[in-house]
Amino acid sequence: MSNEPNILRRHDLESLAAVERAFHTGPLSEAVKTAPELDRRKGLTLEEFEREYRHKLRPVILEGFVEDWPSVRTWSFDHLAERCGDVRVIVDSYNTKAAREATVAEFVAMLKEGERDDAAPVYLQEWYYQTTAPELADDMPEMDIAQYDFRRNLYGETASTNHQLWLGQSGGVTRLHQDSYSVDVMHAQIVGEKLWYVMAPGAEVLADTEEDWKALCESPGTELMQFTMKPGDVLYLPANWYHRIELLSDSIGLGRKCLDEANLQTHIRQRMGELLALALNPDEVRRTHPELVDVVLMRSRAWANRMNIDLARLRP
Numbered sequence: 001m002s003n004e005p006n007i008l009r010r011h012d013l014e015s016l017a018a019v020e021r022a023f024h025t026g027p028l029s030e031a032v033k034t035a036p037e038l039d040r041r042k043g044l045t046l047e048e049f050e051r052e053y054r055h056k057l058r059p060v061i062l063e064g065f066v067e068d069w070p071s072v073r074t075w076s077f078d079h080l081a082e083r084c085g086d087v088r089v090i091v092d093s094y095n096t097k098a099a100r101e102a103t104v105a106e107f108v109a110m111l112k113e114g115e116r117d118d119a120a121p122v123y124l125q126e127w128y129y130q131t132t133a134p135e136l137a138d139d140m141p142e143m144d145i146a147q148y149d150f151r152r153n154l155y156g157e158t159a160s161t162n163h164q165l166w167l168g169q170s171g172g173v174t175r176l177h178q179d180s181y182s183v184d185v186m187h188a189q190i191v192g193e194k195l196w197y198v199m200a201p202g203a204e205v206l207a208d209t210e211e212d213w214k215a216l217c218e219s220p221g222t223e224l225m226q227f228t229m230k231p232g233d234v235l236y237l238p239a240n241w242y243h244r245i246e247l248l249s250d251s252i253g254l255g256r257k258c259l260d261e262a263n264l265q266t267h268i269r270q271r272m273g274e275l276l277a278l279a280l281n282p283d284e285v286r287r288t289h290p291e292l293v294d295v296v297l298m299r300s301r302a303w304a305n306r307m308n309i310d311l312a313r314l315r316p
């Protein structure tokens with residue numbers, strides 16, 4: 001049982017299912033239909049982005065901001081299968097029961113097969129491609145608006161660029177969550193379209209009842225908004241904003257996080273807390289968070305790899 005009073009922040013399977021259910025039935029499912037659209041801005045300069053959005057902690061879509069990226073102009077699923085088909089990945093890694101290893105080529109084949117039958121959509125979530133297919137990075141050049149990412153100073157250039165690719169089939173869903181470690185989300189849409197619902201960090205649901213979901217929708221602190229990301233768009237979502245994503249078509253996106261220096265202390269505390277819990281209390285952590293442990297281990301392995309940390313030694 002979790003001590004976390006806010007259901008939206010819990011990670012146990014029952015709470016995750018309750019939140020997902022609320023998007024399909026009841027007050028929240030009604031509210032999302034009329035939720036206002038997030039600001040879309042075209043031709044925003046770095047200065048305008050900093051002044052009007054980042055320093056005010058306001059989310060925004062930078063329309064067509066990366067439309068010239070080689071990935072946006074040339075990528076398709078077949079292109080990736082051809083280019084890095086042998087690379088091994090974990091498909092459906094967010095679903096403990098469905099998670100399985102495959103090659104990129106096998107994943108693309110599954111995605112195409114799934115389009116023909118009624119199988120659940122496949123989703124390759126959070127693929128840290130730079131450890132296994134670093135050549136892809138050239139097609140997604142760094143963005144000037146992301147230069148404030150303080151992880152570069154903390155972990156070094158290589159580890160701070162542990163961006164993730166999200167490749168999935170139409171109908172796939174990433175359930176409502178906040179990103180760990182107080183990082184801002186910068187998500188670039190490369191292929192296809194995704195529908196996002198976002199809520200401010202103050203969103204809260206204390207009990208899974210009709211009244212509480214209604215209160216969530218009526219509270220000014222919730223700031224429920226929705227928008228569709230199209231190829232070339234970039235989303236800036238400040239730390240701790242909740243987000244839920246639904247794939248409107250087969251889709252490829254790049255998740256690129258940024259640590260604002262203002263969140264440095266919280267970030268370090270969270271990272272240390274997680275690693276200490278895993279190291280010192282592994283059995284209980286596995287029992288209380290069975291769905292999270294593998295994701296956290298995978299993330300930590302990729303991070304250690306990028307930082308050239310020898311996991312067999314305590315000291316360099």
Ligand SMILES: O=C(O)CCC(=O)C(=O)O
Pocket residue numbers: 166173174179185186187194243245253254255256
């Ligand atoms: O695109 C998705 O399915 C999820 C993306 C996400 O959660 C992120 O970039 O933080």
